[in-house]
Amino acid sequence: MxxxxxxxxxxxxxxxxxxxxxxxxxxxxxxxxxxxxxxxxxxxxxxxxxxxxxxxxxxxxxxxxxxxxxxxxxxxxxxxxxPAPATCLILKERGLRPYLLIHDGIRSEFDQIDTSNPNCVVIADAGESFSYQNMNKAFQVLMELENPVLISLGKGRYYKETSGLMLDVGAYVKALEYACGIEAEVVGxxxxxxxxxxxxxxxxxxxxxxxxxxxxxxxxxxxxxxxxxxxxxxxxxxxxxxxxxxxx
Amino acid sequence: MxxxxxxxxxxxxxxxxxxxxxxxxxxxxxxxxxxxxxxxxxxxxxxxxxxxxxxxxxxxxxxxxxxxxxxxxxxxxxxxxxPAPATCLILKERGLRPYLLIHDGIRSEFDQIDTSNPNCVVIADAGESFSYQNMNKAFQVLMELENPVLISLGKGRYYKETSGLMLDVGAYVKALEYACGIEAEVVGxxxxxxxxxxxxxxxxxxxxxxxxxxxxxxxxxxxxxxxxxxxxxxxxxxxxxxxxxxxx
Missing domain, CATH: 3.40.50.1000 (HAD superfamily/HAD-like)
Structure with a gap:
């Protein structure tokens, strides 16, 4: 070396x-x-x-x-x-109104974003908010779209907290990619x-x-x-x- | 035709x-x-x-x-x-003790299976039980194993209920496969x-x-x-x- x-x-x-x-x-x-x-x-x-x-x-x-x-x-x-500020720029530039599958802790970053009648999904490390209900809602939004857009804040597999290894956003991105037959755009x-x-x-x-x-x-x-x-x-x-x- | x-x-x-x-x-x-x-x-x-x-x-x-x-x-x-009866046969044959990431409705099929000190994960269409907590537990069990074994009951992307399309087990299998860098064995x-x-x-x-x-x-x-x-x-x-x- x-x-x-x-x-x-x-x-x-x-x-x-x-x-x-x-x-x-x-x-x-x-x-x-x-x-x-x-x-x-x-x-x-x-x-x-x-x-x-x-x-x-x-x-x-x-x-x-x-x-x-x-x-x-x-x-x-x-x-x-x-990645959150970069994502907001992309959403505004492309006229995208996201369903936000995100942690409550980061929701304030999206305060200026129109989330009515979603035409895309933004997914981030949502932690406990990765419930079946929320994942299904994201899935259903994507399946209703002619050209589904899934934007992911990073694509990490897992990270370490003091309590142990934790699943990261990338795992849940893979789940939606597989179910919808699409590929996410990664910001971060x-x-x-x-x-x-x-x-x-x-x-x-x-x-x-x-x-x-x-x-x-x-x-x-x-x-x-x-x-x-x-x-x-x-x-x-x-x-x-x-x-x-x-x-x- | x-x-x-x-x-x-x-x-x-x-x-x-x-x-x-x-x-x-x-x-x-x-x-x-x-x-x-x-x-x-x-x-x-x-x-x-x-x-x-x-x-x-x-x-x-x-x-x-x-x-x-x-x-x-x-x-x-x-x-x-x-798939559940076939899975039980496999578990017994190979001396596997699963962490069960499954719906409560099918738990009785695994009554005769030893689930202490898990050395594999069995995943099925768990519905609401696909919580972040349960997914993380399955992930942590797999990451602790020298040779992680993930057995999946089917690998469907989604299915239809009267209320709409629902994510199926395959999506969650992909999540664990990606996070752990492994491939699931599919029964079904x-x-x-x-x-x-x-x-x-x-x-x-x-x-x-x-x-x-x-x-x-x-x-x-x-x-x-x-x-x-x-x-x-x-x-x-x-x-x-x-x-x-x-x-x-």
Whole structure:
């Protein structure tokens, strides 16, 4: 293995995943991962540009940043790339009125969106709201449409909370894709648009940046496909053996 | 199109799907499809052998047959091939102790099965029991296993109740397959073992039988792959246009 200096030659910016890298979440709160508060502080004191890249879709951006600040992180809303605001832009541009299969914690992000007479479905990490009733409603909306549009905030398989591994939005996306015979549009990691938008915010080219995450598909694979370097941490959902996802 | 006489030459037996062919289900009851009670009666008066082939996994075999009898059908338990009894045989043979992600209506079929300290997951059409909590429990059981075993009673995409289209077990199987990076073992249609077992009960070869169902994948595709002929009815989940499933 090449020395670290060589492997990171030319890097001018770092993209940091949040959940599983900075902290392990729990219902409404979380615990910082050992060393991560200080690591962020050191990165921000260095000459490197830092951006936080999350698929968080249970909490609004404001709530997430407030929580991280309470845990001791030096972070502000303007430093975070998150899928909900990007989704709202897409909905407005295309005149889409979503049925929202989402967590109550993120509903405020969609306050300005018309949800009457839905002509698409937006799905995010809905947690307990992934009831049979809600899934069926989303399914029925899609089946009524001539050209069904399913927009997914990320496509993660699972994530880690302090209480254990939890199913993520990607599993429920697969369920709707299979039932309807369609393919979802993913907003967030690992979509190339997501990484490009984060790089643009940083004013960097792909070869100048390294993505640090705990998801081998969403973080590492997605970033590498955009020409970035990537590192997988051994915290969060990382598992040394077993059923580590290897393909998207 | 060849004349019916030609297309059905040599047929000595008929396999009938139940839901969407004989009746449209509703919570705890159902409505016979027009003409189906009389069609079954005529088939049974003919020289053809008749067998009922269902992936029903919300009701026990006893409850299903009692309901059909109440609706006027000439049917008995011994004439039905259903996935739950076949699953119990597999569990016993392989020493598997399942976490049961199933509807309460079918739980009695598993009365004789050891479910302590689960080493596999059995998933069926659980309906309202497809809660996030139950799905997560199944996911966690699978992720703890060195060699995760997921057994699915059928793999249907959706079915029709009187209230509308409903997500079927196949959608939730896809969710767990994706999250765990595994593939489920399917007991029931469209698995070849299921059709072979039904043919055996009838004492017929595949080329002597025709399957009649409303599911182009589970019924028609599955039967054809076993060398049988198959007919799709225009009732139940049949849709003339739109997102009709075309591949398993």
């Amino acid at each position: 090449a020395a670290w200096g060589q492997r990171l030659a030319g890097v001018r910016g770092v993209l940091l995943d949040i959940s599983g890298v900075l902290f392990d979440g729990a219902e409404g709160s979380g615990v910082p991962i050992a060393g991560s508060v200080e690591a962020v502080a050191r990165l921000k004191r260095s000459r490197l540009k830092v951006r936080f890249c999350t698929n968080e879709s249970q909490k609004s951006l404001g709530d997430l940043v407030r929580l991280l600040q309470q845990l001791g992180f030096d972070i502000s809303e303007g430093e975070v790339t998150a 990691k690992p979509s190339p648009e997501y990484f490009k938008s984060a790089l643009q915010e940083m004013g960097l080219e792909a070869h100048q940046a390294v993505m640090i995450g705990d998801d081998i598909v969403g973080d590492v694979g997605g970033a590498q496909q955009c020409g970035m370097r990537a590192l997988q941490v051994r915290t969060g959902k990382f598992r040394a053996r077993g059923h580590q996802p290897v393909s998207p | 060849a004349a019916w006489g030609q297309r059905l030459a040599g047929v000595r037996g008929v396999l009938l799907d139940i839901s969407g062919v004989l009746f449209d289900g509703a919570e705890g009851s159902g409505v016979p499809i027009a003409g189906s009670v009389e069609a079954v009666a005529r088939l049974k008066r003919s020289r053809l052998k008749v067998r009922f082939c269902t992936n029903e996994s919300q009701k026990s075999l006893g409850d299903l047959v009692r309901l059909l009898q109440q609706l006027g059908f000439d049917i008995s338990e011994g004439e039905v091939t259903a 249609k469209p698995s070849p073992e299921y059709f072979k077992s039904a043919l055996q009960e009838m004492g017929l070869e595949a080329h002597q039988a025709v399957m009649i169902g409303d599911d182009i994948v589970g019924d028609v595709g599955g039967a054809q792959q076993c060398g049988m002929r198959a007919l799709q009815v225009r009732t139940g989940k049949f849709r003339a246009r739109g997102h009709q499933p075309v591949s398993p």
